Amino acid sequence: AGHCFRNGTNKLCGPFSVVLSLECIITLQLHLNLHRYINLGTEKRLTRSPTPSSFLKTQNNTHTQATCHPKSHIVFLKTHKTASSTILNILYRYGESRNLTFALPLNKQSQLFYPFFFVPHFVEGVSSRSVKEFHIMCNHMRFKKSEVAKVMPQDTFYFSILRHPVAMMESIFSYYKSIPAFRKTFSLEDFLDNSWRNYNASVANNHYAHNILAFDFGFKNNIAAGAGDFEERTTVAIKTIEQDFNLILISEYFDESMVLLKYSLCWSLEDMVSFRLNSRSEQTRHSLSPNTAEKIKKWNALDWRIYLHFNTTFWHKVDSLVGRQKMEREVAQLRKLQVKLANTCLKDRCAVDPSLVKDARLKPFQYGTAVIQGYNLNPNLDIQTKTKCQRFILPELQYTHRLYTKQFPKEAAKTPSSSSFLLKIM
Numbered sequence: 001a002g003h004c005f006r007n008g009t010n011k012l013c014g015p016f017s018v019v020l021s022l023e024c025i026i027t028l029q030l031h032l033n034l035h036r037y038i039n040l041g042t043e044k045r046l047t048r049s050p051t052p053s054s055f056l057k058t059q060n061n062t063h064t065q066a067t068c069h070p071k072s073h074i075v076f077l078k079t080h081k082t083a084s085s086t087i088l089n090i091l092y093r094y095g096e097s098r099n100l101t102f103a104l105p106l107n108k109q110s111q112l113f114y115p116f117f118f119v120p121h122f123v124e125g126v127s128s129r130s131v132k133e134f135h136i137m138c139n140h141m142r143f144k145k146s147e148v149a150k151v152m153p154q155d156t157f158y159f160s161i162l163r164h165p166v167a168m169m170e171s172i173f174s175y176y177k178s179i180p181a182f183r184k185t186f187s188l189e190d191f192l193d194n195s196w197r198n199y200n201a202s203v204a205n206n207h208y209a210h211n212i213l214a215f216d217f218g219f220k221n222n223i224a225a226g227a228g229d230f231e232e233r234t235t236v237a238i239k240t241i242e243q244d245f246n247l248i249l250i251s252e253y254f255d256e257s258m259v260l261l262k263y264s265l266c267w268s269l270e271d272m273v274s275f276r277l278n279s280r281s282e283q284t285r286h287s288l289s290p291n292t293a294e295k296i297k298k299w300n301a302l303d304w305r306i307y308l309h310f311n312t313t314f315w316h317k318v319d320s321l322v323g324r325q326k327m328e329r330e331v332a333q334l335r336k337l338q339v340k341l342a343n344t345c346l347k348d349r350c351a352v353d354p355s356l357v358k359d360a361r362l363k364p365f366q367y368g369t370a371v372i373q374g375y376n377l378n379p380n381l382d383i384q385t386k387t388k389c390q391r392f393i394l395p396e397l398q399y400t401h402r403l404y405t406k407q408f409p410k411e412a413a414k415t416p417s418s419s420s421f422l423l424k425i426m
């Protein structure tokens, strides 16, 4: 069994194992935190113009007056193992349905030549000057604001997402088990206790093992908690992210993040509906002891400090932009929409292991020791509904190729890829 969508809430089904306890405890604590602060927020009403989405119409859409304009110049820094593929899918669907132009990786790549620092010619259409205006940039990259700004319009909205470094490292260890830093280790505990002594920062791909959030944001990731310049480098990193980004979301509050994003972009709640993508199956999750969690926080001290800071500013943003009561109402509404969508689109309303995904074209990419789950569509859908449902569950690589082929048909024809058949599914 996998991730399921049930009435009123969005929770895991199947045998509830202690394996996920860490993430659950964090989520629970954060939710308790949220409830403690309810009623303290000020409410600010933002409204917007209607969008083409009628698939999930809500009766109570508060956005009725056109007092804010939906943003369509967007950079999303896609960080690793933070629920970023779910957000990518939201951006892809929004942009595709409105004919927006994506700043896609050159030559049908799925990433903007990560882990190299971003430069404009990584984007298809920049060197050839075939694209006049880019709207959305959202594939994995190592961020460099001055270079990104050369490609994107001046009024671009920059946002990203962070995840608790402990849960994140547990996920990364399973997904990137084959990188040199992890390859010979028996377990994450083994790596934290011993192997880091042999950790070689200059070996390719080892950056996944150390302060990966800081690395993705463009900072040097190799720094020890006790280093003389630790405080200074932490302060610089936090200040730079604050300057460069309009919004930093938090994976543990995914639904709250989507509501905040909705207000920030002036989109509708329907635009924020998604299914959880890139989720590991239960059997590849490992519970971590409090002791191990502390070791991860120390090993990834820079990420931990960045996370703590933006976890706080997240709630300040909630207070100033939405208000706690309204946030709670909208999260409930969003979860209802998600259940409604799951009831329509999904067979059994659940994610399933890849071996059980019937349509091979909808199978997510598998890597490392992680088993990444996918979805089966409800078999009785009419064509129009099926097409819409497919986009919600189309994995990242397939959707990226699909958009590339739509935007650059000639270039796509020159470099046929194994997944070009995917275009035929919708």
Ligand SMILES: Nc1ncnc2c1ncn2[C@@H]1O[C@H](COP(=O)(O)OS(=O)(=O)O)[C@@H](OP(=O)(O)O)[C@H]1O
Residues within 6 Å of the ligand: 079, 080, 081, 082, 083, 084, 085, 086, 171, 251, 252, 254, 275, 276, 277, 278, 279, 280, 281
């Ligand atoms: N909606 C939502 N809420 C909370 N968490 C979510 C959500 N969607 C995806 N996920 C979890 O995010 C993990 C995958 O992250 P990414 O998509 O960023 O991974 S990747 O770097 O693109 O491979 C992966 O975490 P793990 O399952 O722990 O590996 C997903 O389960």
